[in-house]
Amino acid sequence: MKKLMNDPRSFVAESLAGFARAHGDLVRVSTAPTYVVRSKLVPGKVGIVSGGGSGHEPLHAGFVGRGMLDAAVPGEVFTSPTPDPILAATRAVDQGSGVLYLVKNYTGDVLNFETAAEFAAAEGILVRTVVIDDDVAVQNSEFTAGRRGVAGTVLIEKIVGAAAERGDGIDELEALTRRLVASARSMGVAIGAPTVPHSGKQSFELGADEIEFGIGIHGERGRARAPMASADELADRVLEAVLHDLPREPGERVVVLVNGMGATPVAELYVVYRRVAERLDASGVRIARSLVGSYVTSLDMAGFSVTLLTVDDELLGLWDAPVHTAALSWGV
């Protein structure tokens, strides 16, 4: 698989440079250390910071802006950023009301944000961290690193960002985020493997009729290899796994995200969404809002994930609140 790139080692920096040039109205991009910060910060607002390895674009830089993130800290491809840029971004956004870290649950991300938080605390910046782990493909037990943070992250960043914009304090925001994490579940399928720039090799080899079921977003293989199936069968199996794990009451309302993994055209995602919506109707789950597109990707992996987030009126209000970022924009 070929890529539009120059030197693999400069891929992240060059992509960010283009991003900065295209969205100078929304963000400012710092290099050395590398982080993306909202151009107009709101005095007194709690800072919302996320980050992690690159290769998941538009996550996270594409969600920096009004009503969502104040800063994003992109690491190398699939590699958590080190504490320095996280700390620099923390300083850049802190308005004296504290900074909330939204961290996807990967050992590297957790440890580096943890270290950054210690440094920030030493400087007197109030930092809280919530770890996101919405991927039901991994069992949550002490025999694993725990469930991964995947596409549910974008839904959580949107809603928490809206609450911060509304003026919520750091305690409410932390509580809200934990509640959202408890209400979000995702599962993904790969029909084509991604290629990591520096290796030039596909992360795994798939036969012409094979897929990987229950994949994450770092090119790791999934829970199991399976034969290729129709869009409806794949959608059914993914949705079933998500519904099985989603805490909910009868007639629950949800925000649905059908997310593309990077190389899957939106026309195919709509075929999947059609089926997901039909199945949710059948199982008495009400779709309050939906999002269909490639928001949390894994380089040029082909496939999709389905995320369900249970919501109430307050969360829907926050979902509908104005957002103005490179990758998500409405109400403004």
Added chain:
Amino acid sequence: MKKLMNDPRSFVAESLAGFARAHGDLVRVSTAPTYVVRSKLVPGKVGIVSGGGSGHEPLHAGFVGRGMLDAAVPGEVFTSPTPDPILAATRAVDQGSGVLYLVKNYTGDVLNFETAAEFAAAEGILVRTVVIDDDVAVQNSEFTAGRRGVAGTVLIEKIVGAAAERGDGIDELEALTRRLVASARSMGVAIGAPTVPHSGKQSFELGADEIEFGIGIHGERGRARAPMASADELADRVLEAVLHDLPREPGERVVVLVNGMGATPVAELYVVYRRVAERLDASGVRIARSLVGSYVTSLDMAGFSVTLLTVDDELLGLWDAPVHTAALSWGV
């Protein structure tokens, strides 16, 4: 290359069904005949209708809504729609002020929209048609079907849609569209071939280090086969061809679109945009606005195209005007 689909023959219909379900607030989707119409039509407004073969999503259905298209008519994959659905869409949007067809320059699209226009005229509906041909990869001579309509279409649909929303009459809109067509130039490169659903085969075979230079959006091979090169080299060659053909004065302002072909992640598109912006700076062309993403695709083809549209203050005002569609949304 695998696809998320069921029966290839139902691919377009199922994708549209998902689209309709996801965007019921913006559009209504008619089946038999198949067209997508804006849910809230504006009384007295000139209707803006576009369409063509499917496989270019989000074009055109993703651009139906406030400030852009009133209706889109999707045909089968890579196949122009027949006159019937075009006529049905025309009736659906006509407010007595006439309907403007925006047609990409392909024999099939031109002939079918032409036939529909004759039928509409027979019913007393005032129809005007402007053919879009921004692709500089094809020479405009009587020895070809003429330049193709490609990614420039989205820029034109946005600006013409804004002018119609503003209340312009059909004569002004037709004149504006012709002016935009004369000011838009595009060129594309494929680094991976698309697969047409019903054939299941790639449209062309590319070696591991080969690309197709000067491709269209229907999986046709390009102007020439070339060796794979760095993102910067590819960007330079594409931009050079576009600039060479773009009518402009020194210090001209442009809207730049770096468009993904369907399977190319946005992170790679930003690498290309970065270079395009640098080269434009160097050649004294001023970037007034930019758009980076997959807007006019060719199924799951990998690659990109670059479009430049020369603009003045009036056109920029129309570009910035509110738009609220599935794939393009701002100012609302």
Added chain:
Amino acid sequence: MTLDTAWARAWLARAADQIGERSSELNELDRAIGDGDHGENMNRGFIAVRAALDEVAGGAAPSDVLRTAAMKLISSVGGAAGPLYGTAFLRASDAVSGHVELSASDVVDLTDAALRGIEERGHAAAGDKTMVDAWAAAVRTARGAVAAGDDAVRVLFAAAAGAEGGAASTDELLPHKGRASYLGERAVGHRDPGAVSTAIILKAAAEAAS
């Protein structure tokens, strides 16, 4: 057999069979120099035509059958081929309007009218590497057969043979119309899919008469 309404129905039914059987061949030809859908498009159209044949009133003339086919092709084929074949069958219908049984010269008029309709609609001429090359060759050979005093069925066979040769002649041509023209030199050596579908359709016409 005489070229009456029964023949016209048999022609289109047979054309539908043949197009169906060879649709992937047509897709392949179109994949090489177009966008790979010509077989799909024609097959979709002729399935609709076949279904409509029953609707044609009893006591109808061959021209009525051709008109029905034209309407169905226009409304179901799409792409470039839809309007072109639609126009071809409309003009063919007009050319033999009301004739209960087609004569040798009617066969020439029918194919010639179809050819002119396509040329006008598509602004193409013989030599542009399109279906026009098949139709033009068909008209030429049909005229020759009439001059040689052949009967209507023989003339129809001549037309079919001409179309076959016309399609083959597109191999070496440089395309000037349709998607193939985007490829220029790269299309040389490939046969035009529309010219082949024309040959299939005219072959069906002749076989339906024997």
Added chain:
Amino acid sequence: MTLDTAWARAWLARAADQIGERSSELNELDRAIGDGDHGENMNRGFIAVRAALDEVAGGAAPSDVLRTAAMKLISSVGGAAGPLYGTAFLRASDAVSGHVELSASDVVDLTDAALRGIEERGHAAAGDKTMVDAWAAAVRTARGAVAAGDDAVRVLFAAAAGAEGGAASTDELLPHKGRASYLGERAVGHRDPGAVSTAIILKAAAEAAS
């Protein structure tokens, strides 16, 4: 040779060489059960460490060299390995703080401190199929060597051999930590990349002493 500051510099310089040479091997191991970047990450880190070695003041103790390395690893490796190796070298530095020349037991204290640091930071234990398995084996064999009365350099070689064996022992283990744990059974039969990088680093320590 004695395990003094010159040795500590030589160790890290040699580790940087070895990690550089074997980074694609580490990427491959990580591609099988992780995300394919461990070689990249470690190489980026040790390039930074090498550059920083010159900054270390003359007359510094081995512990100063280890502390500098720790800081560079934390600030340049990223991923899971960055904080883990950073902590390991910080604790190792504390364990021999100020000692001008390391004794046989210092070698045990150094590796043991590194091991405990990683265990605490990563909440991992021996048998979880991580770098802990390499460090734990290194500490065991080093202790054995001390008990056998070996000198510091011999103990260091014992530690390196232990790490090598510990890394090999991860092949058959079921992963309980890190990305490999997502694969469960599918990771069995693959060697843990972090355990291998640990073996590389301790091997460099021994070679630097001979």
